Amino acid sequence: MAPLSGFTDLAYRRTAYRCGCRYAFTEMVDAASLAYANGNGEVLLKRGDDEKFLAVQLVGADETLLTKAALKLNERDFSLLDFNLGCPVPKVVKKGAGAALGQNIDHALRCFEAISKVSKFPLTAKMRILDENDPEPTLKLCAGLAALGAKALTVHGRTREHFYTGEVKFSIIREVQAHFPDIPVIANGGVNSPETYRQMRERSSCSRVMLAQGIMGNPWLFRELAAGSPPPTLEQWRETVFFHVSEMIALYGEASAMRQARKIVHDYLKGRGFPAALRAEASTLTVLDDLKRLLDRAEPVQTSGTIRKILN
Ligand SMILES: Cc1cc2nc3c(=O)[nH]c(=O)nc-3n(C[C@H](O)[C@H](O)[C@H](O)COP(=O)(O)O)c2cc1C
Structure with missing residues (x-):
C-alpha cells in the first residue's frame, strides 16, 4: 500500500x-x-x-x-x-x-x-x-x-x-x-x-x-x-467500515476521529450503488452512533450478494 x-x-x-x-x-x-x-x-x-x-x-x-x-x-x-x-x-x-x-x-x-x-x-x-x-x-x-x-x-x-x-x-x-x-x-x-x-x-x-x-x-x-477473492458482501463491507472508524477513534478520540472519518466513509460509499442521500449523511457524522445508523440503513439501490465497486 x-x-x-x-x-x-x-x-x-x-x-x-x-x-x-x-x-x-x-x-x-x-x-x-x-x-x-x-x-x-x-x-x-x-x-x-x-x-x-x-x-x-x-x-x-x-x-x-x-x-x-x-x-x-x-x-x-x-x-x-x-x-x-x-x-x-x-x-x-x-x-x-x-x-x-x-x-x-x-x-x-x-x-x-x-x-x-x-x-x-x-x-x-x-x-x-x-x-x-x-x-x-x-x-x-x-x-x-x-x-x-x-x-x-x-x-x-x-x-x-x-x-x-x-x-x-x-x-x-x-x-x-x-x-x-x-x-x-x-x-x-x-x-x-x-x-x-x-x-x-x-x-x-x-x-x-x-x-x-x-x-x-x-x-x-x-x-x-x-x-482472486470476490468483492465484499454487504455484511463484510459494513463490518470493515465500522472497524476502520473504531480504530480511528482509538487513535484520535471520538470527536476528531468522526470529523476525519467523513471523507473515509464517503470513499467507502462511492461507486457501490448506495443512494446519494447516504453520502450527504456521511458529511455530517459526529458520533459513532451516527455511523451505526448510517451502516444499518445502507442498502445498495440494486444488487444483492457482493457489492462490487463500479470504476469510472
Ligand atoms: C490523497 C493522496 C495522498 C498521497 N500522499 C502521498 C504521500 O504522502 N507520499 C507519496 O509518496 N505519495 C503520495 N501520494 C501518491 C500515491 O502514493 C501514488 O503514487 C499515486 O496516487 C499514484 O498511484 P495510483 O494511480 O495507483 O493512485 C498520494 C496520493 C493521493 C491521491
Whole structure:
C-alpha cells in the first residue's frame, strides 16, 4: 500500500492488513516538522505492535533538516526509510521537495546521501518518471540512488505535471527494472482492478506493484488481486467500515476521529450503488452512533450478494 497523505495512519493500515495488505508506509512526514518536533508527528509515526512491516516516508529538500529528521527517526523502529521524490502538491514543491527535488537530480542525490550517512534503516526512494518520452533522466536519477545504496525504487509512471491521473508510461518503469535487475522496482500508477493490475505487471515487467487510489474505499482489492477473492458482501463491507472508524477513534478520540472519518466513509460509499442521500449523511457524522445508523440503513439501490465497486 502506497503512502497516502491524510489517509494511511495506523487505522487505515490495520484495515488494509485485514484485507490482505502486507507492506505499508506511513504517510509522508515533513523533515522540518520532525527535526523541530512540532505538528502531529506522533500520530503519523505511530507503529502498532501488530505491524510486522512498516516503512516510514520522509519528505524534504534541506540536507541539514533531513539529517536531523533521520536521526530522530533512528530513535524509533521502522522496517525501512523511504525518501519522497514524487509529491507534486504545491506546499511541497514550493519548498523544492518531492517532485521538484526529483527533477533536480544532483541535489536529490545529495539529500539522499545525507540521510544515508546517519540513518540506521535500509533506504528506498519513491519517484515519478521525469520524462514520459525519454527514459534517460529517470534512469540517471535511479542510477544515482542505486549507487548510494537504495534497496528498492518505487516508480510512479506519471510525470509531475499529471499529478495523480492520466496515462501511465509503463515503458519507462520497464526500462528502470531492466537497467537495475538487482534492485526491486515497485511499479505504481493507475492500478484499481484485476485488469489494470495484470496490465501493470505485464507492461512494466515488475513483479511488485504499489496500490494507492485503487484501494481508497476498496481495501478488499488487495485480496482480490493476490488471491482472486470476490468483492465484499454487504455484511463484510459494513463490518470493515465500522472497524476502520473504531480504530480511528482509538487513535484520535471520538470527536476528531468522526470529523476525519467523513471523507473515509464517503470513499467507502462511492461507486457501490448506495443512494446519494447516504453520502450527504456521511458529511455530517459526529458520533459513532451516527455511523451505526448510517451502516444499518445502507442498502445498495440494486444488487444483492457482493457489492462490487463500479470504476469510472
Ligand atoms: C490523497 C493522496 C495522498 C498521497 N500522499 C502521498 C504521500 O504522502 N507520499 C507519496 O509518496 N505519495 C503520495 N501520494 C501518491 C500515491 O502514493 C501514488 O503514487 C499515486 O496516487 C499514484 O498511484 P495510483 O494511480 O495507483 O493512485 C498520494 C496520493 C493521493 C491521491
